Amino acid sequence: MINLAESEAIPPKALDHNTIYCGNNEDVLRRYVSNDSVDLLYADPPFFSNQQYEALWKDGYELRAFEDRWKGGIQSYVAWMEPKLRECQRVLKPDGAMYLHCDWHAVHYLKIEMDKVFGESNFRNEISVKRIRKNVNEYKTVKRLNVAFDSILFYAKTDLHRITPPLREKHRPARWHAFDANGLRTGMDYDLFGRKPPAGGHWRWTKERSQQAIEEKRLRANPLTGSPEYLIPESTHELMTSFWDDIPAYSFKMGYPTEKSVELLKRIIGMSSKSSDLVLDPFCGCGTALVAAQTLGRSWVGIDISPTACRLMKDRLRKEFKIDTKVIGMPRTAEELKALQPFEFQNWVFEKLHGRANPKLLGDPGIDGFVELDVPVRVKQVDAVDQADVASFDKEVSRLRLDLGLDIRLVTVDAILGTS
DSSP states (O other), X not given: OBOOOTTOOOOOOOOOSSEEEEBOHHHHHHHHOOTTOEEEEEEOOOOOOOEEEEEEOTTSOOEEEEEEOOTTHHHHHHHHHHHHHHHHHHHEEEEEEEEEEEOTTTXXXXXXXXXHHHOGGGEEEEEEEEOOOOXXXXXXXXXXXXXXXXXXXXXXXXXXXXXXXXXXXXXXXXXXXXXXXXXXXXXXOOOBTTBOOOTTEEESSOHHHHHHHHHTTSEEEOTTTOOEEEEEOOEEEEEOOSXXXXXXXXXXXXXXXXXXXXXXXXXXXXXXXXTTOXXXXXXXXXOHHHHHHHHTTOEEEEEESOHHHHHHHHHHHXXXXXXXXXXXXXXXXXXXXXXXXXXXXXXXXXXXXXXXXXXXXXXXXXXXXXXXXXXXXEEOSOSOOOHHHHHHHHHHHHHTTOSOOEEEOGGGHHHHHHXX
16 A cells, blocks of 8 residues: 655656556655646545444445544644645646535635635635435424535636536527626727617627627617617527536445545536546545546546555446556555554455455444355454454354354464465
């Protein structure tokens, strides 16, 4: 797993496109990503929601728990995010942009931090995207309203970034509209149909353009009032605003508890990048941004600290696009494996033994999973073995009316590595 010491500085290596990097995203960005090299960056970090999630992937194979908890409160969370945001800003091209997905727990704090990192003048939009609405069977008093939207903070690195705004289907018939506009503009107060613009106003077009529009019957005097008005043609679409209530923020196709929808990521990538651009997601989870980028023909790079998530993304991309994605930084040594989170170590054990995780919630004191011939397995990330542990596991095996069980400890890591 890629993990640099805080003081270690390594010149960036060559960045492989369409590749997943397993490791701390600060370390990966410093080690592999040069300054001004990424076109678009989407980040979906933990939300500071103080929730613990448990997820069973839909294939029933991997069980993963992850915490969204921060000792020290919001200031600790922002301090954790700050160096990551600075690395993101560093790697963006001058005409690049970043979208930071968050919710009400931390959006205002992250907005202040993003203003510091990117500069207030480079803030473009706070996009509101729809969450799933909750229905109730009875009406009762509650503490607060249901939260309807997540926030996506959209920042450009400089003034060079341009977007192609998404369109929303909406039919409007052709209509006539008043031709005057507020404010004084030199040369835009000429006589038109025997009239001048209202006090403090001007005509919308130059005199030459207005004359051409009259000839094309797109500019006329109102039959009743005589005031100039221009024709707005029939339209079938309108430009989307920063209020996205037509697509959901979330999808649960992969069984991942905070999984974002492909529709959302396709909209962001489609409006803020070109086909030749590189899209990077430093918290890529189950890989939705990578799927959207691949669908739209963009190059991409994904980073996640979880080996479980990296394996999931690799499998997802293989199933959806028939591609074999390279994963850089997966734990390979005993020391790296011993440093994993307990649930990550457990998942690694079952992958190497070609087993499956117990579908029960984590924290079950008995069986963590099964290997070939339904032999029960318990995995503990400790070296010591005491009689109480042995007795409790033996009791669970006996309860299942089985004669054999495997008790995996850290001391067996070298043996497992020797078989892989």
